[in-house]
Amino acid sequence: MRLSAYFLPLLKESPAEAQIVSHQLMLRAGMIRQSSAGIYSWLPLGHAVLRRVEQIVREEMNAAGCQEILMPAVQPADIWQESGRYEAYGREMLRFEDRHERAMLFGPTHEEVVTDIFRRCIRSYRDLPKNLYQIQWKFRDEIRPRFGVMRGREFLMKDNYSFDLDFEGAKRSYDNMFSAYLRTFKRMGLTAIPMRAESGAIGGSMSHEFQILASTGESEVFYDAAFEELDLLAPDLDVDTIQRYYAATDEQHLPDACPLPPERLRHGRGIEVGHIFYFGTKYSKPLGAAVTGPDGEDVFVEMGSYGIGVSRLVGAIIEAYHDDKGIIWPESVAPFDVALVNLRASDTGCAEVTGDLYAKLKTAGVDVLYDDRDESPGVKFATMDLIGIPWQVVIGPRGLKAGVVELKSRASGETEELSPEAVVDRLAG
Amino acid sequence: MRLSAYFLPLLKESPAEAQIVSHQLMLRAGMIRQSSAGIYSWLPLGHAVLRRVEQIVREEMNAAGCQEILMPAVQPADIWQESGRYEAYGREMLRFEDRHERAMLFGPTHEEVVTDIFRRCIRSYRDLPKNLYQIQWKFRDEIRPRFGVMRGREFLMKDNYSFDLDFEGAKRSYDNMFSAYLRTFKRMGLTAIPMRAESGAIGGSMSHEFQILASTGESEVFYDAAFEELDLLAPDLDVDTIQRYYAATDEQHLPDACPLPPERLRHGRGIEVGHIFYFGTKYSKPLGAAVTGPDGEDVFVEMGSYGIGVSRLVGAIIEAYHDDKGIIWPESVAPFDVALVNLRASDTGCAEVTGDLYAKLKTAGVDVLYDDRDESPGVKFATMDLIGIPWQVVIGPRGLKAGVVELKSRASGETEELSPEAVVDRLAG
Known part of the structure; x- marks a missing residue:
């Protein structure tokens, strides 16, 4: 993509309404614009990151044996009346009525809809287990939406629902999601610490929330140093052991009751990015979601639900990865892989080499943003540092005389001089 | 995917509420389930097709130089009051109010939102042209939703919005979308005939709707036989010529006034799958979306909007491609590339060969559905014919004795006997 054509409305100043750094940077970098309180439009740069986060989540859910579906945003009230949550939800x-005065709502979550699908489609224990997920926009009418996409009203969630015949099955489903979540966040460059949680409005008897560490996190968290030693991408991750590690949010951490020796207790600030629940027959019973068991008797299915805040993660990743100059995207979620900075757009040699690099990198499948604007080097560097592309290739007349361009890592700031051919080999490798 | 684990709730009978074949087949094939009137959940098979249709649309929009964004579903009423459409829309x-009693709505279209983004972000003619698109769920509270996803209330659209400095630019944007649409539908196996249209509620002065031919189409259409000769994927498609070809829906076709010689007039039934509009300054003027022109004067931008019914297309493709036994997916949108039908699951040799084919095809990146159920051959064939996977590989004990399996085309019904190795080469090629 050529920057001269790209829709990237940068802001010089942080808008006053943005209180936290991710919100400020998303506005300044032209990733989002507010449409109304807590409701955002995602512009090309923000949308690209959102899609990459979504795709990592999708791949990990598929790898964990889950099947993707898509439930509607607009739900009928009657299934919420059946579950008993319609009045309770607050x-x-x-809520609204359609033109025929039927009570409807914009789904804040989908336990009722998925349980309704299940009860109409699945009748036998032989069709279990099932784990269905969707990546869908939800709405929660927060009284005071704030922090940009971190606590918006319209937000993108990945939500799974597991169905099992018995508790043992449900526990396997829960543990499967538990380790899938650790892997999912790790792939985005995040270490998520699972904390035993009260399960709130959704209800349940087994529950963990996943907090990532960021100095600007919303709550203080305490955890076992052993987390830092774990290889979260290991295929044989021992879920039971990890679930026993101590981890607690500020509210639940009682220093006197903490079982950890002081040298193993770490603390930091956390942002919640995921939450998993086992809640047994809380929905299957009132909605009548039962299967015929092996002995011919009807059994209400054991359910769990599992959420990841996809749009929230975009903000959370920025909270974890930024500096004074702007965003520092982990490579796995970056909107572009490489930025080409032509220091002198008017110089024929520079334009030729940059155009050639652009063509070759694109052909190799590398996602490139080419700053072809007629701006000063200072403006160009500031733009690229702000929007945080992991690799910058800087092309200037002086380097070209020596046959080299500069390859710079946004994260480390380290630079290296290489021939244009070597840059292509490195980045396309 | 193994069919024994896949969530594919097939129905033996067509539900009485389904009046048209695509609705019947989508329910029978376990692609969708209704949640409330005109609102559907997409189950794994339906979701897979929806994603493939969406991806073709995305690729063609990107190839045409459009940039993807995502605007919210929930919109504030005030921008609709500015454009003058809030009362007019019907x-x-x-419509609803949020908890602070602000008037909001579930977007039926996004001209207002995108014009609001534009006016806040773009100020100079140097930033034109721009063409922004999204793929987003919309809601229209149809009084009598029917025909399944063909006329649902919650539906997935691709909508683009073009911004140009003058009419010439707007015409280029329009023509660019015109040919992108022909290519997009063609890639799904559809010949879409562009018909000059009255522009209805969205308003405008230049407009075409794209109708695909299907014997079960909703309206009768008349068109020039020359359409059938066109190579719609040709890079140098002559848009002006095509726009001059005669094509009209029943309502607009006046036999006495038709300029075509009778031997060139074709007629059939059509389903509208896309619609493009040029509407000038209809929204930019009331919303104040202006740029500074080359001479320093403010100019209201010239706009167009361009829609494709993504969820509707899934139904429309079925209307165009089915037979008595079920759906016949074009390869480009099929939920799986290949189905493996093991005729005797209990036979060790059959299970081994099928398992081996499954592993090799998956490794080669082929999307395979493996019917590993313990069902009769008749049930397995009926399932695969119903869900319409383009290629079936049939593995049975008799063939294996001769070292062959059967490769069958769902579309033509033609079969061929090949060694398992040759099948892998053919399908992975």
């Missing part, structure tokens, strides 16, 4: 649920 | 617009 004003965060956006 | 009861198909789903």
Whole structure:
């Protein structure tokens, strides 16, 4: 993509309404614009990151044996009346009537819809287990939406629902999601610490929330140093052991009761990016989601639900990865792999080499943003540092005389001089 | 994917509420389930097709130089009051108030939102042209939703919005979308005939709707036989010539006034799958979306909008491609590339060969559905014919004695006997 054509409305100043760094940087970098309170439009740069985060989540869910579906945003009220949550949910649920005066709502979550699908489609224990997920926009009418996409009203979630015949099955499903979540966040460059949690409005008897560490996190968290030693991408991750590690948010951490020796206790600030619940027959019973068991008797299915805040993660990753100059995207979620900075757009030699690099990198499948604007080097560097592309290739007349261009890592700031051919080999490798 | 684990709730009978074949087949094939009137959940098979259709649309929009964004589903009423459409839109617009009693709506279209983004972000003619698109769920509160996903209330659209400095630019944007649409539909196996259209509620002065031919189409269409000769994937498609070809829906076709010689007039039934509009300054003027022109004067931008019914296309493709036994997916949108039918699951040799084929095809990147159920050959064939996977590989004890399996085309019904190795080469090629 050539920057001269790209829709990237940068802001010089942080808008006053943005209180946290991710919100400020997303606005300044032209990733989002607010449409109304807590509701955002995702512009090309933000949308590209959102899609990459979404795709990592999708790949890990598929790898964990889950099947993707898509449930509607607009739900009928009657299934919520059946589950008993319609009155209970409170004003965060956006309720309305359709033109025939039927009570409807914009789904804040989908336990009722998925349980309704299940009860109409699955009748036998032989069709279990099932784990269905979707990546879908939800709405919660927060009284005071803030922090940009971190606590918006319309937000993108990945939500899974597992169905099992018995507790043992449900525990396997839960543990499977537990380790899938550790892997998912790790692939985005994040270490997520699972903390035993009260399960709140969704209800349940086994629950963990996943917090990532960021100095600007919303709550203080305490955890076992052993987390830092774990290889979260190991295929044989021992879920039971990890679940026994101590981890607690500020509210639940009682220093006197903490079982950890002081030298193993770490603390930091955390941002919640995922939450998993086992809740047994809480929904299957009132909604009548039962299967015929092996002995011919009907059994209410054991369920769990598992959420990842996909749009929230975009903000959370920025909270974890930024500096004074702007965003520092981990490579796995970056909107572009490489930025080409032509220091002198008017110089024929520079334009030729940059154009050639652009063509070759694109052909090799590398996602490139080419700053072809007629701007000063200072403006160009500031732009690339702000939007945080992991690799910058700087092409200037002086280097070209020596046959080299500069390859710079946004994260480390380290630079290296290489021939244009070597840059292509390195980045396309 | 092994069919024994796949969530594929097939129905033996067509539900009474389904009046048209695509709706019947989508329900029978376990692609969708209704959640409330005109609102559907997409189950794994339906979701897979929806994603493939969406991806073709995305690739063609990107190739045409458009940039993807994502605007919110929930919109503030005030921008619709600015454009003058809030009162005019009628009861198909789903309106509600949020908890602070602000008037909101579930977007039936996004001209207002995108014009609002534009006016806040773009100020100079040097940033034109721009063409922004999204693939987003919309809601129209149809009084009588019917025909399944063909006329649902919650539906997935691709909508683009072009911004140009003058009419000449706007015409280039329009023509660019015109040919992109022909290519997009062609890639799904569809010949879409562009028909000059009245532009209805969105308003405008230049407009075409794209109708695909299907014997079960909703309206009768008349068109020039020359369409059938066109190579719609040709890079140098002559848009002006095509726009001059005669094509009209029943309502607009006046036999006495038709300029075509009778031997060139074709007629059939059509389904509308896309619609493009040029509407000038209809939204930019009331919303104040202006740029500074080359001479320093403010100019209201010239706009167009361009829609493709993504979820509707899934139904439309089925209307165009089915037979008595079920769906016949074009390869480009099929939920799986290949189905493996093991005729005797209990036979060790059959299970081994099928398992081996499954592993090798998956490794080669082929999307395979493996019917590993313990069912009769008749049931397995009926399932695969119903869900319409383009290629079936049939593995049975008799063939294996001769070292062959059967490769069958769902579309033509033709079969061929090949060694398992040759099947892998053919399908992975």
